[in-house]
Amino acid sequence: MKYPQSLKNKQNPKKILIICSDSRESETKYTDWKFKPGKIFVIRNAGNCALFDDALACIHYALLHLKIKTLEIGGHYNCGMMKALLEKNHNDQYISSAVKFIKKNIFNNQLPSKDENQLAKENIHRQIEILLKKDKLVKKLVSRNNLQVIGSYFDFNLKATKISLINKNGKVLIK
Numbered sequence: 001m002k003y004p005q006s007l008k009n010k011q012n013p014k015k016i017l018i019i020c021s022d023s024r025e026s027e028t029k030y031t032d033w034k035f036k037p038g039k040i041f042v043i044r045n046a047g048n049c050a051l052f053d054d055a056l057a058c059i060h061y062a063l064l065h066l067k068i069k070t071l072e073i074g075g076h077y078n079c080g081m082m083k084a085l086l087e088k089n090h091n092d093q094y095i096s097s098a099v100k101f102i103k104k105n106i107f108n109n110q111l112p113s114k115d116e117n118q119l120a121k122e123n124i125h126r127q128i129e130i131l132l133k134k135d136k137l138v139k140k141l142v143s144r145n146n147l148q149v150i151g152s153y154f155d156f157n158l159k160a161t162k163i164s165l166i167n168k169n170g171k172v173l174i175k
């Protein structure tokens with residue numbers, strides 16, 4: 001495949017996408033499973049967490065400098081981080097610290113479900129709620145109609161995989 005020459009010195013992606021590091025996830029699914037450079041500004045980490053400092057740095061860069069108008073946070077079926085949240089002990093300091101961060105900052109130390117897949121959806125709803133409330137830049141851009149924040153859920157526990165839109169600007173579409 002020839003690399004698009006128009007992307008040589010600049011990028012103009014249309015969406016910020018935060019998804020989990022899980023190998024069964026792929027940002028290309030958002031472009032019909034084809035590799036399309038320059039389309040999506042991707043942030044990946046365990047549990048698709050937009051609230052980690054490094055994720056927020058990427059988001060703010062994309063909003064301020066690339067002027068992207070859509071921010072999508074995508075969760076998925078059978079997420080290891082959601083399972084980790086439901087488990088008691090973690091023998092690794094980095095996993096423990098990420099689990100603690102998510103529990104405290106997203107769920108206020110009270111997990112709303114014992115089902116990992118339900119938790120994956122709640123994780124999206126809460127993050128969007130928090131971003132809209134507490135992130136001044138996100139809040140300002142959304143209020144001026146310069147940004148929409150959406151949440152999605154990727155289900156591969158089905159014959160045909162499906163990405164469902166579950167949240168739009170804080171409005172829960174699918175619980």
Ligand SMILES: [Zn+2]
Binds near residue numbers: 046
């Ligand atoms: Zn995951």
